[in-house]
Amino acid sequence: MTDTRTTPPIIPEESGETPKPVVIPVDCREEVANISVEEFAHPADAAEHIQNLTLEKQVCMMQHLAAEDAAEALAEMEDRVQTDILENLDPEVAARILGEMSPDDAADVLSELDADHRDQLLRYVEAEDAGDAEEIRTLLAFDEDTAGGIMNTEIIILNHNLTADQAIMHIRREMEDKEIPYYAYIVDDKLRLAGVLSLRDLLLCRPGSVLKNELSDQSLISVLFDVDREEVAHTLARYDFMALPVVDYEGRLLGVVTYDDIIDIIHDEASEDMLGMVGAGQDETVDTPWLESVKVRLPWLLVNMFNSAASAFVVYMFEESIATMAILAVLMPIVANQAGNTGQQALAVMIRQLAVERFDRKKSWIAVLREAKIGLLSGLIIGIVVMFAVFGFTQNLRLAQVVSLALALDMVLGALAGASIPLILKELGRDPAQASSIFLTTLTDGAGFFIFLGLATVMLL
Amino acid sequence: MTDTRTTPPIIPEESGETPKPVVIPVDCREEVANISVEEFAHPADAAEHIQNLTLEKQVCMMQHLAAEDAAEALAEMEDRVQTDILENLDPEVAARILGEMSPDDAADVLSELDADHRDQLLRYVEAEDAGDAEEIRTLLAFDEDTAGGIMNTEIIILNHNLTADQAIMHIRREMEDKEIPYYAYIVDDKLRLAGVLSLRDLLLCRPGSVLKNELSDQSLISVLFDVDREEVAHTLARYDFMALPVVDYEGRLLGVVTYDDIIDIIHDEASEDMLGMVGAGQDETVDTPWLESVKVRLPWLLVNMFNSAASAFVVYMFEESIATMAILAVLMPIVANQAGNTGQQALAVMIRQLAVERFDRKKSWIAVLREAKIGLLSGLIIGIVVMFAVFGFTQNLRLAQVVSLALALDMVLGALAGASIPLILKELGRDPAQASSIFLTTLTDGAGFFIFLGLATVMLL
Structure with missing residues (x-):
């Protein structure tokens, strides 16, 4: 083609x-x-x-x-x-x-x-x-998109056998060069992370007490170096930490990820989702050279074109019906558009859910059900409104019924698809947002045209 | 109606x-x-x-x-x-x-x-x-959406006449209750913010030196209590601060906004944009009761319905042409869809731009021009592809030319509209994302149908 x-x-x-x-x-x-x-x-x-x-x-x-x-x-x-x-x-x-x-x-x-x-x-x-x-x-x-790729290495590391006052002296000497001088990371003799003490904790310790005794009831939260940066952001945001230690498989301290890097990542991830959804470059900004943007977006526009060609083919199957009853072509976009919008709403909620919280399979699929219910009730209401409007406009009750039925069905489908597409992409190990809006539109358009024109052909002609 | x-x-x-x-x-x-x-x-x-x-x-x-x-x-x-x-x-x-x-x-x-x-x-x-x-x-x-509404008040405040060692003693006494014990805020006798010293700065001071002398070459960044929280997030992220002091009109210290609140705000703002764009509730999550979601989304679905009724009316004006040449109804969705997608890409880039950076009018309108160029080149390329495809399929060269011309024009329009809508909303003092996707689709649908069916009527019939 x-x-x-x-x-x-x-x-x-x-x-x-x-x-x-x-x-x-x-x-x-x-x-x-x-x-x-x-x-x-x-x-x-x-x-x-x-x-x-x-x-x-x-x-x-x-x-x-x-x-x-x-x-x-x-x-x-x-x-x-x-x-x-x-x-x-x-x-x-x-x-x-x-x-x-x-x-x-x-x-x-x-x-x-x-x-x-x-x-x-x-x-x-x-x-x-x-x-x-x-x-x-x-x-x-380290891979840029992992904890290792974003961590800082200029941190204060203290052996767990030091005393609190030795530790403070050590920090006074070293802190000028360090990026995060508010936490000291305590390691054992094998350099494995044993605990974290803030400068405030150290100042509150008895001067002579040995650091490892100050760690006893601490629960230690750290991330592996190969964890995805989005997961790192979730962990840091969840616990409101200023810095999160990064360790290797043996538990040895490699560095820390700090809150300011996380702020950038959260911005980046939000951009990636919104841009990816519609097939723009995930790191595009208004400063990206425009030809580069064309290069990235064009493939998705071509995908979109194939998809809309598929929807067009659905309409083509009913060309006869439209030739007989051109009003069908008038009402067609209303069906597709409403279902598209319903689906976009579900899509947006799900993508944000995946962005803000850790993925929870059960919770996510319950959310699909929730969207289906929303789609069903909205579909019924909008369907009734459209039925009155179309009847008022065309005085054709059968036509009004067919439009409103197709609309309600397509809206439920849109809600289901909008909510499921990100989850399906996620389950396939893909980016849940990527081109999701394009796929959704294809589905709501194609199905909407098919249901509406199909019903019309059977019931009106 | x-x-x-x-x-x-x-x-x-x-x-x-x-x-x-x-x-x-x-x-x-x-x-x-x-x-x-x-x-x-x-x-x-x-x-x-x-x-x-x-x-x-x-x-x-x-x-x-x-x-x-x-x-x-x-x-x-x-x-x-x-x-x-x-x-x-x-x-x-x-x-x-x-x-x-x-x-x-x-x-x-x-x-x-x-x-x-x-x-x-x-x-x-x-x-x-x-x-x-x-x-x-x-x-x-304080208004929830301002610096005052998100600030913390449990901070360490020191009079500027204290010495460094007095300050450290004071902090040791107080720090246990305070949420952000890493910075001390120095105020003058009228409680006006005079400077910020970190615990590290204090530890590096000569013990006897008076705090106000330690502040001399400091540049002080603070925000007014009534600044919008999104602006606060921009400032904190820009300077990588852990905490940002909040002052009243007289410069008196009221509290601080901390990085962990900013992380939540950035998440919230990204959700608001993505959800607002498609007319879902800006604070909706998968945990929102579904009936509440219906209540919030329904008005926007109705707006969308009126908008698609407008596009439908455009098609209705050309009902005669479609009755004569039903293939027009087949190709119609392709034009609208491509322009819609092009517009969505521009829209996403602009909304993220407004989310990540401070608003810069000149830069923003230059970005609109950039999108127009992208739309034009993409439109030409997709137009040519579509021309070949339609000619191959219908063997009707005039029809192929009309479709591809309409497509290219509507894509440029989509790019311009997608890039401008958030800016126009912003200039009007509205949320740049709100329902932007709905308005965009109306425009690309309406204009796409009008250009395509209009050209077809004039040139083919």
Whole structure:
């Protein structure tokens, strides 16, 4: 039928907006002066300011700012800008900035680069500080979408045999470098996580008491490094923790995931669901180059086209009926539309359910039943309203009955489908939102046309 | 036309699932024993366990648990369960539990009750501890959707004339009761917020140095009490703060909003958008009683019905053309569907943009242009594909041209509408997501049918 091979040549392989490797020297002294007088309350503000400059000025600024300031600002920028800057920056300067970043931020930034460029920069980082490079490499080895991929490693670790006052002294010495200085992680001699104490707990301990005795009645919640980041977010949100320790299969402490990363993940996951539902790119934003968006969305539009061709085929089967009674074509969209909307409501509730709570199979299928009941009652009510309206308009009682019956049936089906599609996708191990809206519409359209035109053909013609 | 007055009798005013005020005495000794042996790692787990019991057992448990445990568990439960329990619990016991909760949690729980019941319980709380009741009343006066409505008041406040070691002593004394013991808020003699110091900052200060001298180069980020909670979430997420101070118009410190509340808000806002888009209740979950869901969704389904009646009317204008050429009715849904999907993609990107970033008018309208470009190129590509497919199927070149032209035009329109609708709603001061999907479909359906059937009538008949 449709030959998708006709389309690719129109979309260039490269988006055309990737930066040129050669940067024209520009003067950014004025901008650097602005940054250095601490005009900005927070690195996030400096990052936003720099992001709005041209690439040339961005690179110039990163070159001239103190490595520490540059590192803080770079960490706050959008992925695309980070990549552009690193690709155009002198590698030695880039390595110095990466060295100043926390290892997890550095790994995040580097993971966006292509492998060659990443390795090159890591060699420069290594030349400055072999330990930093090692730590970044370790973090890069974890899957980005897992606890390991989002964890921080700059944490305070204390042996369980220390006393409380030794611990506080240790923390005073170390805390300046650490990202989360509010918790200390207590490990045994094999580096297995034994407990967590907050700075507040430590201050409330008797100075001489040994840490492991302070952990006795603690229940320890941690996650494995290979747990999906959405699951990590659920756990952290459920327990209102500020940080959640990440361990390996032997229970050894690897790092922690902190609340600020979770906030980003929750935003990301919500975007992924809403965008995925309609077949847009899951990480698309208004800053995505438009050709890239076309490339991602087009396949789904083609899927949608095949799907609507299927619905159209249903109508085609009843072409005779429509030729005899064109009013059917008028009422057809009402049936499909109402069922579509009903299904979308069920779909939205289910997708959010899966996003906010841990998956519970039984509870989920009970929710499908709930949607069916909602669809049935709404279908009856809307069906009655439509019956009166169509009768008032056409004076044809049989037609009014057929429309309202088809509408009610299709609405129940829409509710059932809307509620089930995410669960079925989930059970198949797929993303519950992906293209769910497209599949739903196909079903409500196809079934709606079939029921309505079928009933009409049998009962009216 | 449609008489909505026919519908209300079907939906009872009360959902029918609200609890009866008289609770049958049940035995919950077994369950209480399970809770008291600290079977649960965290109050959230205990809350989940209790939530799954019958209302009678829930009430019995709250009655028999230690007030402190009951308070912790109650704070973690869902709104509906909290309300059910409080409405059926002996008011003295309820007051004792509320007194053990942090004032902001207690205010949250009470805000769900009806005014009479709330006042009654507050009088009981007052009898136990007038200060608690006063604080809860103050918090209840703030709008739930603002910084004031979500802030915590159990914070450490230090006068700016204290020395660092006095401050640490003070914190040691007070911290046990405070929810966020990691920051101390420094105020001047008029209680105006002067700065924030973390426990870590304090430990790093010279012991004798006066706090106000430690604040000199600090830039202070706070929010006004009447700022919308979504804006508060943006600010906290932007700066990766753990807590954000809330002040009044005179700059006096009122409380702080913490990261854990923000996580809930981000979840809530994402749900509101996705549910609002399709006209479901913005706080609906799978636990909402189904009749209540029908009540909330039905008005939007009726709006959708009027809208699809409008699209149907467009088709009706071309009834003659369809009677002459029934294939038009077959192809009609393809045009509307593709444009609808294109619009949904634009809509999703824009709604997420507004959810994740602060609103920037210029940037937003540039994004509309971006969507228009995406719609145009996708429209051309899909148009060409459809032209070949329709020609292959019907051997009618003119028809194929008309379909593909209508499709491309409607897709551009869909992209423009999908991108603009949230912005227009926002500019009008409305929720950008509310019913946006319903309006979009109306537009793409109506315009799609009009363009396609209009072109067909002019060019083919």
